[in-house]
Amino acid sequence: MSASDAAKKVIPDSAALNARLMRRATYAAVAVAILLIAMKTVVYLFTGSVAMLGTLLDSILDGTASLINLFAVRMSLTPADDEHRFGHGKAEALAGLGQSVFIFGSAGYITFEAVQRLIEPAPVQNSASGIAVTVFAIALTLVLVAYQRHVVSQTRSLAIEADSIHYRGDLLMNLSVIAALILSGYLGLHWADPVFGLLVAGLIAWSAAKIVMNALDQLMDRELSDEDRERIKTIALEHPEVVNLHDLRTRSAGIHSFIQFHLELERDITLMDAHRISDEVEKAVMKAFPGAEVIIHQDPAGMEKLTRLQRI
Structure with a gap:
């Protein structure tokens, strides 16, 4: 076997392993998003918290983005053909740009709701249930992010990295939600909920900007590091x-x-x-x-x- 033949044999094995890791990461992200959406919807209806609304909308967008990623990853892993001699890898970058549109829209909506709540303050109800669900969400998200980071380290996948950015942002958002629920629900500081809602919106927008920059780097054929x-x-x-x-x-x-x-x-x-x-x-x-x-x-x-x- 020649040197080039040996190299080519190594590559398909590595590519197949990367493909499995990426598919599993997309399935895990969709499953986690669905579970968090269901739980946060119930808690938001009980608490009326703007900060909880922010993290609920972010979870909905995460679920949408993860679903887009699932199809984008399947497309990007499609082998090269006669019309796409360099493969379909840029499908990941296009999916990243599509995700960013949804994410910026979410940030705008949360900002609007938070400003309205600053103008007309309203108390947060049932803070205990909100805190309990948020703690569970943090634990679940930590497990998912750890797995996504492992997959990214092995595959350098932009789609999985974009998803991981979402969920890493969720960790900070969930911590801010806990702070908002405690300050507003237990200490009577009603301004805390919309203020933390604005912070959540800022984090979401920053995550979207990072995804856009990474996607453009690939679409514009930027050099490796x-x-x-x-x-x-x-x-x-x-x-x-x-x-x-x-x-x-x-x-x-x-x-x-x-x-x-x-x-x-x-x-x-x-x-x-x-x-x-x-x-x-x-x-x-x-x-x-x-x-x-x-x-x-x-x-x-x-x-x-x-x-x-x-x-x-």
Whole structure:
């Protein structure tokens, strides 16, 4: 088996594992969202808390976003075909942009309700039930976020990362809801509920902005991080027969990375040796970046400098 064949065998196994992790993460997020929506709806009807309304609406949006992610992940994992030679990974970024619209709308609605409550204060009822449900929501969300972070660390999925941002924000929101219920329900500070509602709205809007920025990075083919680019260079130059490399270009789409560069080799080696060296470098890069598509062009050492001089 050649070096390139060995590398290609590793990639499908890694891709299949990532696909399973991503699907399970989407199912878990939808299940958690449905449970939290049902519980928070009941508690909001009992308490009338604006802060609870904020976290209820956020859970509804989380559920909607998680459902969108479920379909987006299925699409992004669809293999490349004749019309989509680079795969369908950007479906995740498009889903992220779609989520952000809903999230910004939610933040606006919570802001409106909170301002109305500041103008016309109203006491919060049944604070104890609200606190109990919120504590349960925090525990459940912590478990989900921990699993999502594990999946993101393995797959670098934008869709799962976007979902995780939602639920990490939920943790802060739920803590603010507890504070609002205590201050308003037990201490009679009725202004606390709408104020914390405004804080919740701000957190939701900030989460949406982060999702938009991450999605645009993928849609605009932004380079991988400086750390990853340096890692690629280091891997290539570690090969004893590689002289240098240039024109490194990278981008990502969903869980897939695309890496291409020119490899500078000694001028007097055979074509077979150049092919072998490139295969060995390709295998090393693929091992460090599972699921990546790597394209390497071989150049005689010093040819890049000569070409630049000829252009002057």
